[in-house]
Amino acid sequence: GESVGLHLPTLSVQEGDNSIINCAYSNSASDYFIWYKQESGKGPQFIIDIRSNMDKRQGQRVTVLLNKTVKHLSLQIAATQPGDSAVYFCAETPPNQAGTALIFGKGTTLSVSS
Amino acid sequence: NAGVTQTPKFRVLKTGQSMTLLCAQDMNHEYMYWYRQDPGMGLRLIHYSVGEGTTAKGEVPDGYNVSRLKKQNFLLGLESAAPSQTSVYFCASRPWTGGLFNTEAFFGQGTRLTVV
Numbered sequence: 001g002e003s004v005g006l007h008l009p010t011l012s013v014q015e016g017d018n019s020i021i022n023c024a025y026s027n028s029a030s031d032y033f034i035w036y037k038q039e040s041g042k043g044p045q046f047i048i049d050i051r052s053n054m055d056k057r058q059g060q061r062v063t064v065l066l067n068k069t070v071k072h073l074s075l076q077i078a079a080t081q082p083g084d085s086a087v088y089f090c091a092e093t094p095p096n097q098a099g100t101a102l103i104f105g106k107g108t109t110l111s112v113s114s
Numbered sequence: 115n116a117g118v119t120q121t122p123k124f125r126v127l128k129t130g131q132s133m134t135l136l137c138a139q140d141m142n143h144e145y146m147y148w149y150r151q152d153p154g155m156g157l158r159l160i161h162y163s164v165g166e167g168t169t170a171k172g173e174v175p176d177g178y179n180v181s182r183l184k185k186q187n188f189l190l191g192l193e194s195a196a197p198s199q200t201s202v203y204f205c206a207s208r209p210w211t212g213g214l215f216n217t218e219a220f221f222g223q224g225t226r227l228t229v230v
Contacts, residue, residue, distance in 0.1 A: 009154075032216035043118075043204055043221035044157070051216075089156060093216045100208060101147055101172065102219055106156040 008108055015114040019077040023090035023105055028071060030092040034102065035064060035075045038087045047075070047088075077110075085112045116140055120205050120222035127195040127229045135190040135225050137205030144210035146188040147172070147219065148180060150201040157204060163188055164210075195229045202226050 013019050025033070031052040036044035050057045050064045050073075057064050063076040073090050087109050091102040121136045137146065144165050149157040159172030161180040169180045177199060179191045188207075192199060206219040 034218055036221075041224075043223045045221070046218040049218055100145060100216060101159050101162050102206075103159075104149075104157040106154060 009106070010109045010111065012111045012113065013080050015080060015082060015112055017080055019075075019080045019084070019110060019112075021075045021077075021088050021108045021110065023073040023075075025071050025073060025090075025092050027092065027094045028068070029095045031095060032093040033064070033066065033073055034091045035062075035073075036089045036091060036104075037084075038089065038107070040086075044089060080110075080112050082112045082114055085110055118205055118207055118220050118222040120203075120225050122225060123223065124226050125228070127192075127227065129196060129229060131195050132191070132193050133195065133227075134192075135203055135205075135227075137188045137190070137207075137222060139186055139188075139205075139207040139220070141207060141209070141220065142185070143207035143220075144185070145208040145219075146182065147206045147208075148178070148188065148190045149204045149206065150174065151204060151224075152201050160190065160203075195227075197229045200227060200229045 034049045035047040037047050038044045048059045048062050048064050050066050055066050061078045065074045087107045089104050089107045091104045093100055118139045147162045148160040151157050158174050160174055160178050161172050163169045163182040166185040169182055181189045203225045205222045208219040
């Protein structure tokens with residue numbers, strides 16, 4: 001079946017560096033994408049989303065890039081802080097998806113050392 | 115405004131026992147979902163509901179049943195628990211926007227279930 005996946009299971013960075021977390025999706029017709037952050041023992045928390053009619057969206061210290069040509073999504077975190085350490089998931093809503101459910105990738109664990 | 119609340123937070127079951135996980139949301143959302151999260155597997159959809167009185171199967175529905183008698187509640191039942199159902203369970207809700215656009219889903223804090 002079609003699914004969203006992440007390129008790397010783990011990413012380690014130094015405090016203050018910029019982090020880039022990547023995600024590949026397989027359904028070219030998906031029209032909505034979200035990045036979630038999950039801290040240990042907690043539920044996923046919304047970070048930023050992007051619709052398929054956009055190729056870039058910025059939030060506070062985060063930027064999401066969407067490349068529909070190669071079906072690639074990335075999350076950029078500027079000036080990474082220890083509090084950014086968590087598992088990051090990308091998720092998509094394929095068209096005609098039952099109940100508009102989000103389909104999740106496997107996640108990337110970001111570790112930030114000071 | 116509590117958002118999405120899951121009960122209980124932790125539970126240990128013996129093989130063959132039954133239990134019900136409760137999810138409650140106070141945001142008047144139409145859509146509700148149950149996911150399970152296993153190490154290295156991400157979140158997988160078990161069942162979902164698009165409104166009060168309706169439920170449907172997701173990606174991994176076997177061994178689970180659900181009910182949505184009230185709009186704000188979505189119950190997940192395990193009739194005869196198995197060790198393979200040891201997992202962390204997350205409930206989520208999402209508003210209906212008339213089919214015009216999608217929005218984020220809001221998640222509960224999870225229920226950690228161990229079946230021995």
